[in-house]
Amino acid sequence: MTRAIITVVGKDTVGIIAKVCTYLADNQINILDISQTIVQEFFNMMMIVDMTKSVKPFDSINEELTKIGADTGVQVKCQLEDIFNKMHRI
Amino acid sequence: MINITEVFETNKMIEQENLDVRTITMGISLLDCADENLDVTCEKIYNKITALAKNLVKTGEDIAKEFGVPIVNKRISITPISLVGGACCKIPGDYVQIAKTLDKAAKEVGVNFLGGYSAIVSKGMTKSDELLIRSIPMALACTERICSSINVGSTKTGINMDAVRLMGDIIKETAEQTKENDSLGCAKLVVLCNAPDDNPFMAGAFHGVSEADAIINVGVSGPGVVKYALEQMDKAAKEDKGCEANFETLCETIKKTAFKITRVGQLVAQEASARLNIPFGIIDLSLAPTPAIGDSVADILKCIGVEHPGAPGTTAALALLNDQVKKGGVMASSYVGGLSGAFIPVSEDQGMIDAVEAGALTIEKLEAMTCVCSVGLDMIAIPGNTPATTIAGIIADESAIGMINQKTTAVRIIPVVGKNIGDTVEFGGLLGYAPIMPVNKFSSERFVNRGGRIPAPIHSFKN
Numbered sequence: 152m153t154r155a156i157i158t159v160v161g162k163d164t165v166g167i168i169a170k171v172c173t174y175l176a177d178n179q180i181n182i183l184d185i186s187q188t189i190v191q192e193f194f195n196m197m198m199i200v201d202m203t204k205s206v207k208p209f210d211s212i213n214e215e216l217t218k219i220g221a222d223t224g225v226q227v228k229c230q231l232e233d234i235f236n237k238m239h240r241i
Numbered sequence: 242m243i244n245i246t247e248v249f250e251t252n253k254m255i256e257q258e259n260l261d262v263r264t265i266t267m268g269i270s271l272l273d274c275a276d277e278n279l280d281v282t283c284e285k286i287y288n289k290i291t292a293l294a295k296n297l298v299k300t301g302e303d304i305a306k307e308f309g310v311p312i313v314n315k316r317i318s319i320t321p322i323s324l325v326g327g328a329c330c331k332i333p334g335d336y337v338q339i340a341k342t343l344d345k346a347a348k349e350v351g352v353n354f355l356g357g358y359s360a361i362v363s364k365g366m367t368k369s370d371e372l373l374i375r376s377i378p379m380a381l382a383c384t385e386r387i388c389s390s391i392n393v394g395s396t397k398t399g400i401n402m403d404a405v406r407l408m409g410d411i412i413k414e415t416a417e418q419t420k421e422n423d424s425l426g427c428a429k430l431v432v433l434c435n436a437p438d439d440n441p442f443m444a445g446a447f448h449g450v451s452e453a454d455a456i457i458n459v460g461v462s463g464p465g466v467v468k469y470a471l472e473q474m475d476k477a478a479k480e481d482k483g484c485e486a487n488f489e490t491l492c493e494t495i496k497k498t499a500f501k502i503t504r505v506g507q508l509v510a511q512e513a514s515a516r517l518n519i520p521f522g523i524i525d526l527s528l529a530p531t532p533a534i535g536d537s538v539a540d541i542l543k544c545i546g547v548e549h550p551g552a553p554g555t556t557a558a559l560a561l562l563n564d565q566v567k568k569g570g571v572m573a574s575s576y577v578g579g580l581s582g583a584f585i586p587v588s589e590d591q592g593m594i595d596a597v598e599a600g601a602l603t604i605e606k607l608e609a610m611t612c613v614c615s616v617g618l619d620m621i622a623i624p625g626n627t628p629a630t631t632i633a634g635i636i637a638d639e640s641a642i643g644m645i646n647q648k649t650t651a652v653r654i655i656p657v658v659g660k661n662i663g664d665t666v667e668f669g670g671l672l673g674y675a676p677i678m679p680v681n682k683f684s685s686e687r688f689v690n691r692g693g694r695i696p697a698p699i700h701s702f703k704n
Contacts, residue, residue: 156243158248160470186242186244186245187245188245199242199243205541209307210303210306213307215304226694228252228309230307230308231308232243233242233308234310234505234508235247235251237505237508238251238501238505239243239251239501
């Protein structure tokens with residue numbers, strides 16, 4: 152299973168999650184977990200997703216998500232989960 | 242499962258605290274490229290490097306994108322070239338032809354530096370070693386990406402003072418031949434004692450003879466992350482107890498942070514090794530500063546509590562920093578090697594530059610600091626009229642520290658032609674800029690001109 156972490160950071164705006172989720176559904180990427188917080192009006196969201204059945208390669212998904220973010224005025228990043236597991240789990 | 246706090250902590254380190262992987266360095270053995278014919282040797286060298294490293298830069302970029310962590314440099318280290326050119330090089334110019342071939346190969350595969358224009362002469366020099374050393378000024382003047390290093394001593398062999406004396410002249414000559422660029426050639430030339438075989442950092446990287454045919458070594462960094470962690474630690478301690486954290490908390494904080502930084506390096510190294518199908522060698526656990534604000538080892542020393550690096554207490558602060566980085570990093574990686582510790586270059590660290598300009602930091606204090614840091618006198622600009630014998634004296638002092646203390650020490654010093662105290666010199670990019678530092682005026686001439694070598698030290702009666 153290829154698991155990735157998608158993070159969204161920016162000013163709270165209507166429809167951010169909807170846009171990202173629709174994009175993921177269109178590309179056969181399954182959402183395993185979502186959590187979010189709002190710190191001083193800043194929206195922080197994290198999704199754990201399974202990209203095993205993704206119809207596009209990781210590179211394209213990453214670029215397109217970044218673009219969706221830029222269009223909405225938020226920062227969207229997609230990173231393989233391993234970097235977080237390695238850093239925070241022994 | 243990973244949680245939101247952990248994810249944002251990692252990304253904050255990358256985005257705001259300059260966490261990066263400083264280098265993926267591919268070590269390549271060129272021993273099988275030696276031939277009696279110079280052209281054949283050059284052709285074999287070019288073909289081997291470009292075949293093995295053709296995907297190095299692309300792989301580094303892919304890993305950086307997929308994990309979202311910058312990998313700043315992709316580099317190559319090679320077998321000390323005096324071992325490869327021995328049969329075919331008859332004059333220094335022959336070695337320069339090899340240097341140009343290496344430069345061409347480095348440009349072809351897209352790496353920014355290639356290290357290993359080197360010789361290991363810790364006990365004696367072969368004819369080949371001496372030819373190579375004499376070719377260094379010309380080789381560094383007519384290439385862009387080649388780094389050169391000479392190992393002049395070790396704990397097991399003592400110090401080759403003939404080589405030390407010669408390197409004084411070679412550094413001066415390199416400065417002269419690259420004077421149009423503020424003697425930049427000397428920034429790519431380092432003189433070492435106890436040089437490790439697997440160092441991924443320039444300018445001292447080479448692929449030692451104890452290594453396999455090809456290997457992936459990774460150098461991590463992250464002084465900014467350590468600094469931020471210490472600031473948060475003191476803030477929390479003040480809120481909690483009304484005073485700054487004690488040494489126990491300080492050391493624990495550095496250790497934990499070093500662990501996290503190193504785990505990222507370990508991940509990148511394993512990925513690069515698997516994708517390039519080349520064995521993983523080591524992680525070098527170094528805190529390597531850059532001229533970027535906040536990416537400074539000097540700033541960590543200030544967080545620990547000295548007003549400027551150079552103030553009394555600095556050597557102790559650096560010693561604990563170096564030791565805790567190793568303690569935290571060792572558990573995070575399966576193999577640790579290279580230089581592993583905190584680098585204290587002057588021109589590459591804004592905090593060090595500030596300390597020199599404030600009058601807090603001198604070459605003598607830096608020398609004391611090199612007894613406990615990972616390497617030595619690094620990226621120090623001195624007046625262009627400093628005598629070669631004085632430079633040789635500085636190299637001898639550093640080598641003695643390395644030899645006696647069983648550690649790597651080095652000198653990368655730049656006698657900038659035409660500049661004097663009060664001037665500054667701009668090297669650009671990661672090499673930064675530096676004020677010209679004063680050097681002790683008294684002569685070392687009689688000492689370094691004696692010739693011969695200093696015997697290996699005794700390993701008992703440690704006082």
